Amino acid sequence: MNAGDLLSLAEQACVDAAKLLRELPVDVALKGTFDQVSTADLEVEAFLRQALTGGAPGSAVVGEELGAEHAKITWYVDPIDGTRNFVRGIPLSCISVAAAVDGELVAGCVLDPFRDELFAAAEGVFTVRSGGLTIPPGTSPRPVVLTDIPLPGSPYSGEMEVLGELMALADVRRIYSTALSLAWVAAGRADAAANLGIHPWDIAAGAVLVRSAGGTFRHIGTNGFVAGRGEIVDWLTERLEGIVK
Known part of the structure; x- marks a missing residue:
């Protein structure tokens, strides 16, 4: 599979995971003094693992919640980046998936389920697809x-x-x-x-x-x-x- 194929698979997996996310009940537990995990994190990661390795047989997943394995094609998965925001209903979190081939990152996508925005890139091409209001970014005197x-x-x-x-x-x-x-x-x-x-x-x-x-x-x-x-x-x-x- 080339980078474009891997990106297409990652994008579809993220879109389907976002649909699942809307249906899941959310229970929260501590996994460290300052960190949390929700049932949604675990179920979304399990879904992404199955979708990604099923679409790219022989690939492996490095995920936040369910462990890490490496292969020629390795997926990096964060099922909910910003869990502490997500569990309080603060709309600042996302689903993140990247693909690496022989250790080199070649494709990645980030899906914001609250704004229905998908950021995707592979082979030097970056795109944003949004289902909501978009305002072209401007400039400001201070960074x-x-x-x-x-x-x-x-x-x-x-x-x-x-x-x-x-x-x-x-x-x-x-x-x-x-x-x-x-x-x-x-x-x-x-x-x-x-x-x-x-x-x-x-x-x-x-x-x-x-x-x-x-x-x-x-x-x-x-x-x-x-x-x-x-x-x-x-x-x-x-x-x-x-x-x-």
């Missing part, structure tokens, strides 16, 4: 940056200082959905996104989206990233690299 820094329980010192400095340079938004943040950067709604304490399934699809839309995606240490366009990307990279050393 817009999406970040959740500092996360509760973060092991890094200095994050509050960086956040304070950043707020003097940019308009900062905290939405607590990394995949959705990256999709919005790719779409030009924000200039940059950055987080620490992330996992591969949080960023895989978003990295494909940003790069395919002409932006930069940089890994910071083993569990951070900076993505976007413009001078603010270099500033964030320097400051966050200083934190994780």
Whole structure:
């Protein structure tokens, strides 16, 4: 299967998963001091695993809730990125799926079920399909940056200082959905996104989206990233690299 075929499979799986999501009851449990999992997370991931590996026999899945396996074709799945928002009815969460071939990310899609928006990219082509109101992104005198820094329980010192400095340079938004943040950067709604304490399934699809839309995606240490366009990307990279050393 080529990248386009993998993207088509991922898109259809996300669309079908969103339909399932609307029908599921939601019960919530803690899976860590600062993290939650819902029954919807588990059922949507199970559905995505079956749809993706069924459509691409021999492929494997790295998922947030149900474990990780690798193969020539590996899917990175976050069934609900932004669970803490989702379970409270705050419309800032998404379904995120990416495909890697021989370890290289080649396709990704992020579906926002609240706004019926699908962000998709493969082979350097980025598209947005929306079932709701869309407003072309404009520009502003100050860059817009999406970040959740500092996360509760973060092991890094200095994050509050960086956040304070950043707020003097940019308009900062905290939405607590990394995949959705990256999709919005790719779409030009924000200039940059950055987080620490992330996992591969949080960023895989978003990295494909940003790069395919002409932006930069940089890994910071083993569990951070900076993505976007413009001078603010270099500033964030320097400051966050200083934190994780």
